[in-house]
Amino acid sequence: MEQQLPIKIVLDSWYTTISRANELFNSLTEEQLQNEVSPGRNTGTYLLGHLTAVHDRMLPLLGLGAQRFPQLDDVFLTSPDKSGKSKPSITELRAYWKEVNEALAASFRNMQPAEWLQKHTSVSEVDFVKEPHRNRLNVLISRTNHLSSHYGQLLFLKK
Amino acid sequence: MEQQLPIKIVLDSWYTTISRANELFNSLTEEQLQNEVSPGRNTGTYLLGHLTAVHDRMLPLLGLGAQRFPQLDDVFLTSPDKSGKSKPSITELRAYWKEVNEALAASFRNMQPAEWLQKHTSVSEVDFVKEPHRNRLNVLISRTNHLSSHYGQLLFLKK
Numbered sequence: 001m002e003q004q005l006p007i008k009i010v011l012d013s014w015y016t017t018i019s020r021a022n023e024l025f026n027s028l029t030e031e032q033l034q035n036e037v038s039p040g041r042n043t044g045t046y047l048l049g050h051l052t053a054v055h056d057r058m059l060p061l062l063g064l065g066a067q068r069f070p071q072l073d074d075v076f077l078t079s080p081d082k083s084g085k086s087k088p089s090i091t092e093l094r095a096y097w098k099e100v101n102e103a104l105a106a107s108f109r110n111m112q113p114a115e116w117l118q119k120h121t122s123v124s125e126v127d128f129v130k131e132p133h134r135n136r137l138n139v140l141i142s143r144t145n146h147l148s149s150h151y152g153q154l155l156f157l158k159k
Numbered sequence: 160m161e162q163q164l165p166i167k168i169v170l171d172s173w174y175t176t177i178s179r180a181n182e183l184f185n186s187l188t189e190e191q192l193q194n195e196v197s198p199g200r201n202t203g204t205y206l207l208g209h210l211t212a213v214h215d216r217m218l219p220l221l222g223l224g225a226q227r228f229p230q231l232d233d234v235f236l237t238s239p240d241k242s243g244k245s246k247p248s249i250t251e252l253r254a255y256w257k258e259v260n261e262a263l264a265a266s267f268r269n270m271q272p273a274e275w276l277q278k279h280t281s282v283s284e285v286d287f288v289k290e291p292h293r294n295r296l297n298v299l300i301s302r303t304n305h306l307s308s309h310y311g312q313l314l315f316l317k318k
Contacts, residue, residue: 005276006165009292013300038197038315117164133168141172141300148304149311156197156312 007113010137014144018101021051021151025097028157030090037153042081044157045090047150049076052097055104058143062136063121064107069096116140166272169296173303177260180210180310184256187316189249196312201240203316204249206309208235211256214263217302221295222280223266228255275299 025033025048033044042050053072059065075085088096116137119128128134184192184207192203201209212231218224234244247255275296278287287293 005291005294006169006296009294009297009300010165010169012292013297013304017304041315132164133171135164135168137165138168138172141168145172145176145304145307148307152308152311153315156200 004113007116007137010116010141010144011108014140015105017144017147017151021147021154022098022101024151024154024158025094028154032157033090035157037156041153044154045087045093046076046081047154048090048093048097049087051147051150052093052100053077054143054146056096056100058104058139059100059107061120061122061139062107063118065103068100068103072096163272166275166296169275169300169303170267173299174264176303176306176310180306180313181257181260183310183313183317184253187313191316192249194316196315200312203313204246204252205235205240206313207249207252207256208246210306210309211252211259212236213302213305215255215259217263217298218259218266220279220281220298221266222277224262227259227262231255 028044033048036043037047049072052069053076056067056069056072057077059067072088075083075087079085087093117132117135119125119134120136120139123131123134187203192207195202196206208231211228212235215226215228215231216236218226231247234242234246238244246252276291276294278284278293279295279298282290282293
């Protein structure tokens with residue numbers, strides 16, 4: 001059995017999903033991003049910040065470095081959209097989104113396939129022995145699905 | 160490097176995503192499913208039929224058997240929601256959804272990890288030699304993301 005191929009396929013799926021999201025975000029105007037994806041639901045701006053914060057936190061979770069923009073957590077992870085908390089501008093959020101995904105890609109390029117099966121940093125050594133599936137690959141797959149889910153919602157911002 | 164673990168993780172992600180979707184569909188009333196997920200977009204009923212048709216087609220695509228409900232293709236794949244074509248009842252669609260996913264699960268349980276790296280049926284033997292990533296695992300990952308994307312939309316049907 002080819003050992004590296006499953007890892008490559010999962011990574012390709014991540015990059016494809018990121019590319020689609022980039023294409024969508026790039027096609028949306030500031031005005032469109034300020035709209036709710038469905039009446040009473042999150043705005044595009046909030047989802048852009050939310051996805052940026054979630055991806056940013058993948059850096060420490062995968063043991064690849066520190067979060068770049070920890071200040072996003074309070075606004076986009078622990079608070080809902082209409083919290084009244086001050087948000088960065090859409091221009092800033094677009095730049096953060098790009099930077100975070102590029103930092104992840106730079107780290108991923110240096111990783112060997114076997115490194116994807118190493119534990120992520122939220123599981124203890126003891127638990128990891130019993131639950132070897134709690135590894136970096138699992139995080140990547142989970143975050144790909146998370147992005148897909150919000151991507152489906154963000155599509156509604158298009159005319 | 161553990162060879163079976165990546166396959167197990169991808170399969171777990173499929174089952175988790177299916178479970179979440181089942182929980183959501185089970186929690187939605189007929190009336191809620193008849194609503195559009197966002198103004199002017201697909202109804203829950205259409206998305207239930209669409210997902211059922213896509214998953215049904217995974218059976219032949221993965222070389223696991225014939226489609227159970229080929230009559231869904233015309234209504235839910237090649238036609239848009241408001242085509243005017245007659246749709247099965249929501250009760251029927253719920254039953255088809257359940258049957259198709261159970262048929263897939265029954266086949267998946269009998270598959271060895273290495274079988275996931277075999278080609279799917281839409282790629283030729285010749286092309287597969289050059290592009291070994293066009294395998295069953297790739298289809299599974301792609302369909303998991305497809306389901307996640309529509310799941311994110313279907314959440315809007317909840318109050």
